[in-house]
Amino acid sequence: MIPLDATNTISVTEEFVSEFQQHQQTYEAQYCFQSLDKSYYMWDSFAAGVALSSMRNGEVDGENEFSELEYMNITVITSNKPYGKRDGSNPFFDGRATPKLGLKEGGVHSGHVQTGIRDSFCLVPGSNRGRCEDGYTREVSGPEGVRVRVATRAKPNTDKNSSLEKEFSKSFLEVLNRPEQTGLFNINTQFPYYREVLYKPVFRNVSRGKPVIFDMDMSPGDFVSLIYLLKTPIEVIDLKAVLVNGNGWANIASIDIVYDILHMMGRDDIPVGLGNTTALGIPTLGCNNSYAIPHGSGGFIDSDTLYGLARSLPRSPRRYAPESLDHPEDRQPLALEVWQSVRKQLDPGEKITVLTNGPLTNMANISLSDRDASSVIERVYVVGGLIKDGGDENGNLFTVPSNKHAEFNIFLDPLAAKTVLESDLKIALIPLTAQRKAASFRAVLAALEDIQHTHESKFVHELLSLLQELQIKQKLYHHLDIFLGEILGAVYMVEGSGLKPSVELKPVSVIANTNKSTDGQIVISKNSAKLVRVLSDFDGEIYSKQLANSLANKRQSAVIGSFEEQKAIWSRPVNSSGNIKKQK
Template structure:
């Protein structure tokens, strides 16, 4: 941010101070609800509807949601269309020039305390920065950095603060200060931007070409739930997955086992592994494809044990999760199932935010676990299969005290090294040669599970590596009856194999094949 502000490029800023003056009001919400003449207007309203869960405690008839990004877009377009854009003249915001900079470190400057990667342990600072300059102070090291708190608990660090300053570090920037009111005092919409926003979205020109029914012609708002009343169901099983590619292949397999042998009661998602939490929609789609919309799906903790913030659990540390690549071969590919996710039929069930209005919230893993136990016959127990980090299973043990109701736990993970040449698979951490990802991504959870007294069957990395490799599996798949699910699995495995052969960033693809064990 500092570099952009000091680059010499003319900059216009629409800060939080300005967007805070355009909250979503009850009147705007109702007007928007009545103005949905285009597909894009419908989509934007539904999106807004999921955001406006709470009303503001400070302003009556307003929601605790503001027109942040759309207001900035409106201001920018209006300035570009203005006859005098240099002065920032526009329809929607009052503007003024200010001299500001972006704070990158905290006083005192020039004192090395181990927090600043631009200076610490370097003879020459990075980016040719001055040793005693504004970048040479303390850099906030975490959410609870003790340097940043004074005795009364108020934070004093200013990393990222856009401060109004004077002197050589100041940059003249055009700043929006507040939203302009609607000059029509008789209108229910009290901001000028509200009028333009609704008008633009409702214009027939350049309107959206597709809606859900044309984009997904086979989509039906129908849930497929099989009737097992006349069947003797097999062993009750809960599948805990982290949504890696191998997990989805495993899920196909579990769904193909006759229910008289294995009764898949629920799926628990552990998003401390190879995919982000929103990938849960792919699970819903896969279950829909297989006609098993009856199986509940619970979302587990996003952070590994003891990694979430004590005060605000919605944020935390990614100490272990940062070992998973964010780009190719990591989160990006897992979240899209390597580009194949959209080939699945679209389920009516979707992930829904916790604060969504008039929509059922996404159930949590422990809620699903508790509800499943209530359906069990007296004296019966349940089996758990885990294909990812053990965060979810550890939470069941520590938070529900129901470990005695678990018959067996089958765990894919761990590495029992037979020699110094027998390495693990955490390929992103060069200093750790022997760890296995499922254990590494939440070691405290793994310790909790192994010390719990559960009856555990472990399938470690050495055993997984004895599974047939991609060429053998793909060859065998071609010889089988090609059901839709077999075709999808073949496409996915072929994609992984092709990527592994063509680019070094995908050398680890075989480990997803190993999870089929």
Template sequence: MNVSRGKPVIFDMDMSPGDYVSLIYLLKAPREVIDVKGVLVNGNGWANIASIDIVYDILHMMGRDDIPIGLGNTTAMGNPTLGCNNAYAIPLGSGGFIDSDTLYGLARLLPISPRRYTPESSDDPEHRQSLASEVWQSVKRQLGPGDKITLLTSGPLTNLANISLSDSDASSVIERVYVVGGLITDEGHEKGNVFTVPSNKYAEFNMFLDPLAAKTVLESNLNITLVPLTAQRKAASFESVLEALEQTQQTPESVFVQELFSLLKELRSKEKLYHHVDIFLGEVLGAVYMVQRSDLKSTVMLKGISVVANTMKSTDGQIVISNQSTKLVHVLSDFNGEIYYELLANSLANKKQSAIIASFEEQKAIWSRPPDNSGPKHTKFL
């Protein structure tokens, strides 16, 4: 069956818990509207590069083994001689790398994909992990006449910055970039979320992790819509999203998301090390806004901005209003939160484009079935 071509989309993620939910949501979107062509992974975000296996497993669960994954740099732009190394700000233990690598222990519930992360130095170089630049070029080659790529970024902007600098044609085939991240400091006294660097009060984590990349992208000629921390916080209620999910029918993917959010909520309420995990919940807003923005009753403003990228820990990654800037970005300033939670829950609960293999338990049951040795099947013509 032929599927109508939707908008070609590349999702650029750093494998935080919210990114996995965003990926599932994007795979649930009607393919005649949104067609995910590739996933780029930032190696300098919230998970180690081996966590890419979880991305493979989610794609396998949803029946989308056709989507390539490209791994980007594991360090910020210019690092270590000219840039920063702000990845130290991500906790190594609880609520950080150790939990992201296993998706807080829930990765074991996912079916196992036949595709796995394979480094170039392995004994199987033919199946080595693709690079972000390779997946970008592959998606470009597949574009039809008049097609352009929409990017959703939900992590440091390292991959997109490197693509923009290395591919002179990139801007001509990019229709729009939705950037989940940033906090515009001149709008008020709202604080940022780099909780491990108290001296930096007004930066958002994605921008802080690679401020030079953020400056490169946000001050470029790309058509950018910013989904800032102020908007994300309005979509960061565990109670609201869980209530919305409980009121819908269940699919394997909605059950998985509900288990993840329930676990994060419980950890946040009981353990101090997990006080920050609600920041992952707001990241999903970018995906929902990109797909269903016309239903969100949103307000978007045009603003001239500048990104601070001076390698000073106290100011790196901060975004300020710049009256001298000739570059304007669209900034999501408001939306209907009640509608947002309803849209997210209804999409995850939709039976269309649901999981092909619901869980590892179902996969094991499939593996344990005896082979069908009844011989070739013959069709009886009437």
């Protein structure tokens, strides 16, 4: 075992960074140094080194070049003090005459077992730290422990002439720079004419439309909505910024796909701001309702790659970058920073329209941190929610079957939804009832097949066709039409009365009581003075045609259609006029 106690003794010192900077003879050494510059740690590398040394020298009692090792009797704690107390939470002891697995009465496995994220036993009032120790590793005596060989600390460097403190640090640099089994190329050698280009449009003598901020959580429907907004004439919609929720359907590094789509459409001028990775009021490293999103099929693993299609997009020079002490200017901009930047650029009297296609975390943080935000927001279009008003329609929260009337976007951060929907902001709600009318793969794909294609319409057609095929053939993908319904918000915001909508004013309230069976449900509240505009119906045929026609419009079309096109550009030289030389 190589615990943190040992890995923490491998520190990234100034001497190590300096030595590393001078020894980058291989592509892999160069790549690792760049990673080091972005807050890279040596924990995993050290663990691999200790493991390899043990394999070489004998795993039982062999010498290890990189770490001191000793045998300990350890266990993984599965419960909490007071040990031996029964409260129904411990399956090893509760209801059993003899403890399971031969565990000891009164031992570290005999107390309260944490029952969930919000287990009240574990919470400490007024603190972000809990008191439960489930999962801790501890040295113990007796049969509850297991004899394990444990790394305790990194060994010092045996080379007294070296500036490096640890033996592993020296070996790490030596191995990375060996010419044997080295990488064959990097992007500059793979593509001899590789260059980074930012595409920024010039809108001369054009009257710009209403300023819009798009707040998304990077689900497939959100990316189609983004492309649709980028296709809408600048005279109608002036997309000022994209905000990304870090607690929705994709991990935060998937923000690179947002950059790639903006690059494809020639809009590298649009800033992208990253929001919190947890729900409103939850500590940064805490958990939230994102547990409801599947990790596998139709969830994170697919969203993070846009169902395998992300690699077909042209690669933007702009990429996600974590915060770095050495280069703070390179880090990913935050949602609140982008909001403030857009607000400062507004002309006197100008107001922003916001479209939210994910949890309302960003919008809630904006309204709470900028108390005057409502004065510059024209309206917030909220895609999400199911209004529970006596009907028998169920929500779409298929991973939490006890909650029959919630919708994902609201459930993922119910407190944020309550903050926004019950605020003084003007709200237009596009609930699940309306989204379901737009969630027909057959209707949308049929409309897309009747048009003259652009690069972007082909990409959307390929994505939606893939989602339809997965939904038909694989049970785990039964829910994919919920992403199709999300596109309605963008089309409704742009087309408005053109969709022949039916709109009702309703006094709504959001349940946010930390109960997973009711969290995120929207109810009619006669005590509420706040009325929300709710889209109840629209013309589905017009909707599909408008979406398809917009994607087919040659205006504001992709400036670079795919990664294949980009590779071709990087493989040919540029002549003196700046044009790419054509192959004979």
